[in-house]
Amino acid sequence: MVQSLRAPDPGEVLAQVCREDWGRLLGHLIRRHGRPDLAEDALAEAIASAYGQWSAAGIPAVPPAWLSHVASRRVLDAIRHERTLAGKAHLLATADPAPAPAEAMPGADTDDRLPLLFMATHPALAPEIRPALALRFVLGVPTRDIAALFLVPEATMAARLTRAKKRLRTIGAAFAVPDPQRWPQRCDDVARAIYLAFTAGYAPRDGPEVVHVRATSEAVRLADLAADLMTDSPVLAALSALLTLHDARRDARTGADGALVRLADQDRTRWNHSQIRAGLARLTALTPTTGYAEELRLQALIAAFHASAATSADTDWVAIARTYARLEELTGSPVVRLN
Incomplete structure (x- = not known):
């Protein structure tokens, strides 16, 4: 017996769009109209109206584009309303500039x-x-x-x-x-x-x-x-190294029951060693600096000492303690002191 395919549910599609595209849609609205005070409400209203319309007329071919169009019209309607109330005719003239092309x-x-x-x-x-x-x-x-x-x-x-x-x-x-x-x-x-x-x-x-x-x-x-885009930025390079090294241990952070696993007890064969190599390569290209970039570099260095140890017993705890001391001196953070 051939089972018929279930039609997509508008609510499920909307939930997915909100999870995956909210930030991008909101950013485009703000970039297009320059009105962050209106953009978020307009997008929320577009999402609220989408369920009823999609249930009646069907889900559009490109749901994010539909939401972007409807929300953009709502922003323009709000600006027109402001113009009517306040007599600011210039608002409409500047409300909908052509967005800069993505390639620019x-x-x-x-x-x-x-x-x-x-x-x-x-x-x-x-x-x-x-x-x-x-x-x-x-x-x-x-x-x-x-x-x-x-x-x-x-x-x-x-x-x-x-x-x-x-x-x-x-x-x-x-x-x-x-x-x-x-x-x-x-x-x-x-x-x-x-x-x-x-x-x-x-x-x-x-x-x-x-x-x-x-x-x-x-x-x-x-x-x-x-980091690849801003190659002269030490803070973005340090951030990339830090997050890559942290993320490399992600698969070993939880056990079969979903509970968190302590670092010392993690199965290090489950660590992503290609990520570790990438993080270490990014980190070793950095030199000591100042400010937030140095905070991130020192945090990445601590993550590197953990990631490069074959076992918990092989961890260079003296180097980690020394790096934490430098980080505490730089930040004065009680959390760093505790670590």
């Missing part, structure tokens, strides 16, 4: 989120909010997860993001992908955002999955692409 933006040919990361880390924002904004607008990390990363209540983080969007509203057309010559000034914030996205993959969540593999893998990939 460095990195867009490999992952169009790369230029958007440099857009979201705007220097007019407070340093502590820039990575959070990039996490939400570009990488699509939920607000509750961002709040957990920053150790604040979800309502507090939501309020901070709202204030940041209002701040960006006053910037106007300046909130766009910056000239690539300015990208080096934003590398630290981009590195922080990618590192936090990686960390979010290990944050506690509902369900059996201890490590959110897709989130961690995407962060590692973005770090690698960013």
Whole structure:
């Protein structure tokens, strides 16, 4: 008996699009219209209306494109409404500029989120909010997860993001992908955002999955692409080395029952040794430096001592302790002191 194929469920398709494309869709809306204060609501409204329309008329051939089109129209409607109320005719004239072609933006040919990361880390924002904004607008990390990363209540983080969007509203057309010559000034914030996205993959969540593999893998990939794109940036190179070395141990972090396995008890044959070699190659090309780049380099060095030990007993604990001491001197962090 031939079984008929089940038609795709609109709710399942929407859930997948939200997981995989939220950040990219939101970033494109902001890049196109320069209105982060309107873009997120417009995208949420488009998603809310999609289920009913797709259930009645069928799922579109390219769901993300459908959502992007509908959300873009909603942004324009909101801007027209503002113009009507405030008599600002110039808003509509500047509301829908032609987006820069992807090939004109460095990195867009490999992952169009790369230029958007440099857009979201705007220097007019407070340093502590820039990575959070990039996490939400570009990488699509939920607000509750961002709040957990920053150790604040979800309502507090939501309020901070709202204030940041209002701040960006006053910037106007300046909130766009910056000239690539300015990208080096934003590398630290981009590195922080990618590192936090990686960390979010290990944050506690509902369900059996201890490590959110897709989130961690995407962060590692973005770090690698960013380092290859900005070859003169030590902070991005150090980040790539660090995340690659950490991710190399991912498959051994959990046992058959899904529980976490201590580093000393991990089956090191399950480590990804090609990743370890890649991380070590990136790390050994770096020299001591200062600032956040040096913090990441020292963290990568600690990860390298673990990754290069054949057994737990072979670990060079003296070198690790010495590196932690240098890291503590640089950061003054009580967490580093504890480690």
